[in-house]
Amino acid sequence: MAQTTEHRPPAPAPAPARTPRTPRVHRAWSVAAVTFVTIIGAAAFASLPGLLIEPLHAEFDWSRGTIGFAVSVNLALYGLTAPFAAALMDRFGIRRVVAVALTVIALGSVLTVWMTAAWQLVLFWGVLVGLGSGSMALAFAATVTNRWFTARRGLVTGILTAAGASGQLVFLPLLSWLVEHHGWRPAAVTVALSALAVVPFVWLLLRDHPADVGLAPYGGEYAEKPAPVTGAARRAVTVLLKAARTGPFWLLAGTFAICGASTNGLVKTHFVPAAHDHGMPVTAAAGLLAVIGVFDVVGTIASGWFTDRFEARRLLAVYYALRGVSLLFLPLLLAPAVHPPMIFFIVFYGLDWVATVPPTIALCREHYGEDSAIVFGWVLASHQVGAAVVAFAGGVARDVFGSYDVVWYASGALCAAAALMALVIRRPARADGLTLR
Numbered sequence: 025m026a027q028t029t030e031h032r033p034p035a036p037a038p039a040p041a042r043t044p045r046t047p048r049v050h051r052a053w054s055v056a057a058v059t060f061v062t063i064i065g066a067a068a069f070a071s072l073p074g075l076l077i078e079p080l081h082a083e084f085d086w087s088r089g090t091i092g093f094a095v096s097v098n099l100a101l102y103g104l105t106a107p108f109a110a111a112l113m114d115r116f117g118i119r120r121v122v123a124v125a126l127t128v129i130a131l132g133s134v135l136t137v138w139m140t141a142a143w144q145l146v147l148f149w150g151v152l153v154g155l156g157s158g159s160m161a162l163a164f165a166a167t168v169t170n171r172w173f174t175a176r177r178g179l180v181t182g183i184l185t186a187a188g189a190s191g192q193l194v195f196l197p198l199l200s201w202l203v204e205h206h207g208w209r210p211a212a213v214t215v216a217l218s219a220l221a222v223v224p225f226v227w228l229l230l231r232d233h234p235a236d237v238g239l240a241p242y243g244g245e246y247a248e249k250p251a252p253v254t255g256a257a258r259r260a261v262t263v264l265l266k267a268a269r270t271g272p273f274w275l276l277a278g279t280f281a282i283c284g285a286s287t288n289g290l291v292k293t294h295f296v297p298a299a300h301d302h303g304m305p306v307t308a309a310a311g312l313l314a315v316i317g318v319f320d321v322v323g324t325i326a327s328g329w330f331t332d333r334f335e336a337r338r339l340l341a342v343y344y345a346l347r348g349v350s351l352l353f354l355p356l357l358l359a360p361a362v363h364p365p366m367i368f369f370i371v372f373y374g375l376d377w378v379a380t381v382p383p384t385i386a387l388c389r390e391h392y393g394e395d396s397a398i399v400f401g402w403v404l405a406s407h408q409v410g411a412a413v414v415a416f417a418g419g420v421a422r423d424v425f426g427s428y429d430v431v432w433y434a435s436g437a438l439c440a441a442a443a444l445m446a447l448v449i450r451r452p453a454r455a456d457g458l459t460l461r
Contacts, residue, residue, distance in 0.1 A: 051234070052172040052242035056180055058229045059168045062122060063187035064194065065222030066160060069129055069153055069215050073098070074296040075200055075310060077419070079208040080145070088297070090142050092419025095293055096412035097150030098157070099284070103408020105158025107401030111260040112159070113167050115252050117232040121159055126219045126226070128156030134216040137209045156219075158408075166385055166397045171233055175243025177389075178382050182328020185381040186321040196317065200296075200310030263398040272391045275449045276384060276403050279340060281410030282442040283380050286347060286435045288407075289414030291316075291373070298428040303360030312362065312370050319374030327379035336383035336390075340446035343383075347376045348439025355429045391452050 073095045080091050112121050132152025139145055165184035173180050195218070202211040234241050235249035267273040292313070299309035330339055350373045357366045388403060389396040418431045 050242045051231070051237055051239055054229070055168060055172050055231060056184065058225055059165065059184055060187045062126075062160070062222045062226055062230075063165065063184065064191040065218050065225075066126060066129060066157065066191070069133060069157055069219065072199055072211060072215055073149075073415075074293050074313070075196075075203045075211065075306070076208055077293075077297045078300060078306065079203055083208075084142070086142050086145075088419035088422050089416065090419075091145070092293070092416045094142070094145040094150045096289075096416040097146055098154040098412075099288060099408045099415055100412035101151060101154030101408075102158040103284070103405035103411075105155050106404045106408075107260045107264065107398050108257055109159040109164070110167055110397045110401040111257065111263075113164070113232075114259075115255075117252075118164070118167060119226055119230050119232060122164060122226050122230070123223050125156045125159035126223050128159070129153050130216040130219040132156060133212050133219070136212045166388075166400050169385075170389075170397055172241055173243065174241045176332070178328040178331035178386060179325070180328070181382045181385050182325040182331070185328070185378050186324040188378070191317075196310045196314040197307075200307045204307055260398055260401070263392075263395045264402050267392060267395070267399045267402065270391065272387065272449050272452075273399065273403070275445050276387060277406035279344065279442040279445050280380070280384055280403050280407040282344070282438045283378075283384075284407035284409070284411035285414040286351060286439055287377055287411070289411030290351075290418060290431060290435050293411075293415045294418040294422070294428055294431070297422070299358055301422075301427070302358040304358070304362070308362055312366070315367075315370050316374035316377055319371050320377040323375035323377065323379045324381065326375075328382040331382040331386050336386040337446050337449045337451075339383045340380055340387075340449075341443045343376055343379050344439045344443040344446060347373070348436045348443065350376070350436075351432050351439065352436035355432050387449065 077088055077091050080086055081088060109121060109125070129152075132148045135148040135152070136145065139148060165181065165187075169177050169180050169184065195214075199211045199214065202208075202214060231237055233249040235247065240246035295313060296306060296309040299312070300306055327339065327343070350369055354369060357363075357369055359366070384403065385396070385400055388400040392399040414431065414435065418428060421431050422428055
């Protein structure tokens with residue numbers, strides 16, 4: 025009898041291993057867009073301090089130094105909170121931290137409507153808005169960039185940094201009009217509402233990590249989402265102590281302190297009252313600050329593009345040197361009306377306003393790797409401490425000398441020092457022990 029063999033179908037091939045999806049338009053760009061909108065919505069709070077000085081001085085008879093102190097507390101807490109916020113984002117996620125921060129900003133802003141004493145301004149605007157804004161400061165942009173992008177990091181950093189300037193552009197003309205025609209209280213309420221308006225965007229559209237949606241970072245390889253990092257405050261302090269043992273940290277912190285002193289502390293806080301001292305209407309001066317915001321967008325995005333292609337420390341030296349020169353000429357340009365030399369200053373200064381951010385973040389990334397977002401948070405803290413000192417000192421100088429001129433000249437000299445400090449920063453050592461040139 026012939027033997028028969030059973031015919032069995034071949035075993036099915038094993039299913040291929042799961043690979044992350046690669047959409048036509050990478051999700052990282054939509055996350056960056058949500059981050060951009062969020063920073064714009066929160067930027068209203070940064071547009072208001074310079075507009076509050078004269079109205080609060082007129083209504084409550086508080087000195088400019090007292091008002092400047094409240095602004096300085098805001099700026100200092102903005103910076104000192106940032107490194108802890110970066111660590112909190114590692115522990116609890118970006119969405120939760122940013123949503124809570126926006127709510128705190130709105131609460132602090134709206135409470136100022138009922139204040140009657142200077143200490144309440146310090147508490148509401150200085151402490152609450154300072155803590156909230158610091159929790160979603162530039163460390164927010166750095167964290168999003170580091171997690172979602174491997175390629176185009178310089179460009180994305182520039183775009184997200186420019187979001188603050190875009191918010192200034194959107195809100196300054198509106199807030200100055202409200203202050204002039206309806207008083208400062210409606211402007212404070214507008215700040216609160218704008219912060220609350222972006223909370224749904226954050227909660228519904230923002231994602232903490234590419235792995236949450238099965239993707240690799242843009243331009244990189246897929247990696248599983250890391251486990252939450254516990255001990256956020258301890259980690260922030262530990263990273264600071266580690267970075268403080270290196271020379272580049274102190275040079276970056278020093279240059280960025282001067283950056284804050286010459287931008288947020290000086291121009292953003294005192295340009296409007298200084299121009300008003302020379303007879304310029306508040307709305308015109310606020311409009312000039314808004315124009316700075318226009319060119320800041322261009323300058324910061326261009327700086328991000330340059331940072332991908334040129335040595336970051338040399339870019340910083342050029343930016344600080346040009347800023348210092350422009351500030352030395354500003355006292356000669358202030359006048360009752362806007363004239364062409366002032367327009368030239370506004371355009372020139374606007375291009376340089378926060379062009380320093382992309383190369384500073386790049387240098388933090390080069391030297392400190394995975395800890396770079398937290399290190400940048402501490403560098404940002406120095407930025408805001410410098411801004412706080414000048415916000416307060418500028419108001420005192422105006423009370424004592426009757427003019428802001430001495431502050432403009434001092435800031436120009438500081439920028440020259442920052443340019444020299446940037447050139448001293450060494451490149452990180454390679455694995456073979458040599459220093460990159």
